[in-house]
Amino acid sequence: MAVNTIPAHWVNTTMKFAVRGLEGGNRVLVKTTEGSSLLSRARAYMGPSNLSDYTVEADILATQKRRQQGDAGVIAQRYVLALYGNSQMLHLEPWQPETARTITMPFAWKPDAWYRMKLSVENLPDGKVRARGKVWPAGEQEPAVWMIERVDPLPNKQGAPGIFGNALAEIYFDNLKVTPNK
Template sequence: MLADGKLYVGTENGKVYILRPSATGVEVLDEDALPDGPLGGPEAIMASPIVANGRVIITSMDGMYSIGVDSAGSTGSTGSKGSGSLEPVAHVQVFPHEALLNPGETKTYSLKLFDAKGNLVREAKGADATWTLEGGLGGSIAADGTYTAAPGHSAGFIRATVVNLGGVSGQARVRVLAPLPYSFDFENPAAEAPPSNWMGANGKVFQRTVEGVGAVLMRPRDDTQGRRAKVFFGRPDSTNLTVEADVRGREQRRQRGDAGLINQRYILTLFGNAQKLELQPWQAADEMTVRVPFAWNADTWYHMKLRVENLANGSVHVRGKVWPAGETEPAAWTIEKIDTIGHRHGAPGIYADGISDVYFDNVKVNRNQ
C-alpha cells in the first residue's frame, strides 16, 4: 500500500516494512517483526495494509494491528461500551466467530451489536439473546451463551437471536474434533455429503457406492478450473502423524486424475497421466519437490502412506510409500525428503485432481509409532 509517499509492506514471515520509494531506489525507513502466533511461528501477513482515519491497519493471520498516534478526539480507535452509535441495531456478531473444540469442551459466547453502517452500537451479554444450534451441530448451549461440545465429531453453527430488537440474529461456526486415531471406511454413510467437520470437502468429494468399486469417497470427474480438491479432517496444529489410504483412479476421455495424501502441509501425489510420484513441500515451489517415476494402473487399488516427523535440529523428515493394495507393505520408503526449512505443523487430509474419477477408501490417521 502506498500512502503519504511511503510503501507499507507485510510479508508471510511476519515482517512489516515502511519504505520510501524514489526514482533511484528504495529507502528502508522502518522494519519490525510481529510476535509469534499461537502455533509457534511468526504471524503471517497475507493481506495488504489499509489506511483508515489517519491510522495504518495491518491484518495478520492471527490478529489486527493499528499504527498511529493516539490523540484526544481521535476516531481511529475501536468503539467501546458507552461510546457507540445511536442508530438502530441491524447486525449481530457472535464472538468468537469460529471455534475448534474437543469433545466435552465448553466455550462462552458474547455479542456485539452494530448499526446498518457497521458502527458499533454496544456490546451485549449472552443472556440478552436466545441461542440455538444449527447445521447438525451436536452438544448443548445454555441461556448465557455457554456451549458444551458433544462427544465425537460434530460441526455446525451457533445462532444468537436478540428478540427485543426485532429478532435480529448472527451466527458463529463451530467444529468439534475427536482425538486421534481417525479411521474412515465410508460404509453406510448417513448422507452422500462428507462429514460436516471436514474442511474443503463440500461440493468436492462425495460418499457413494460405485458399481464395481464399492462404498468409497469419490472425487468425480470435473472439467472446470476448480477440479483440484484439498480436503482436511484434523487440527491445524497437528504434528508427527502418519496418514494412509487406499486410492484408485479411472481413465476417462484418455485422461487420468491424480490422488494424494496431505500431512503437516506436505502432499504426496500419484500423478495419473504423468505416471510419477511427487512429494511436495509447497506446490508452487517446484525446486523443493522430490519426484520419482511410478507406474500405476487405472481401475486398480493402491495403498499410499505418508509419514512426517519433526527432528530435534528443526528439520522435518518426510517419507512416502505406495504399493498395490492387498500386498505386503514394502520395508523401503518409495520417496523421502529432509526439509531443512520444514513445516512444523498442519492438518491431515487428502488431495485429488478430478480430471477423471478418483476414489479413496480406508483413510487412517495415527500418531507416529
C-alpha cells in the same frame, strides 16, 4: 456415512467430494468431476491444523476418462504425497510445490486399480522435518523401505491431515487412516 453426502466436519469438500456406494455395499469417498473445472483440483482437510508427527494412509483408485487419469494423494503436516496419472509420476511436495523442494520419481500405476499410499512426517530434533512416502498395490504386502524421502530444512512443523485430488476422471478414496508416529 450416507451415499451422496460429504463428511460435514471436513474442510473444502463441498461440491468437490461425495460418498458413493460400490458394488458389494462398500462406501468410498469420491473426488467428483461434476460442475465447474474450477472445482476439479482440491485438497480436503480432516483435522486440526496444529497436528504434527503423524502418518496418513489411504487406498486410492483413479479412473480413466478420454485417456485422462486423475491425480491423487494424501496430506500430512502440509506435505503431499501424490500420484500423477497422466505423467505416471510420484511426487513428494511441500505445501506450495516448489521445483527445488519437490522430490519426484517415475511410478507406473494403472487406472481402475487400488493402490495404498502412506506418508509419514516427523519433526526432527535439529529443527528440520523428514517427510517420506511409499505406494504399493492394495492387497499386497507393504514394502519395507520408503520409496521417496526428503529432509526439509524449511519445514512445515504442523498441519492438518487430508487428501488431494485432481479429478480429470473420478478418484476413489477408502480406508483412510491417521496415526501418531511412535
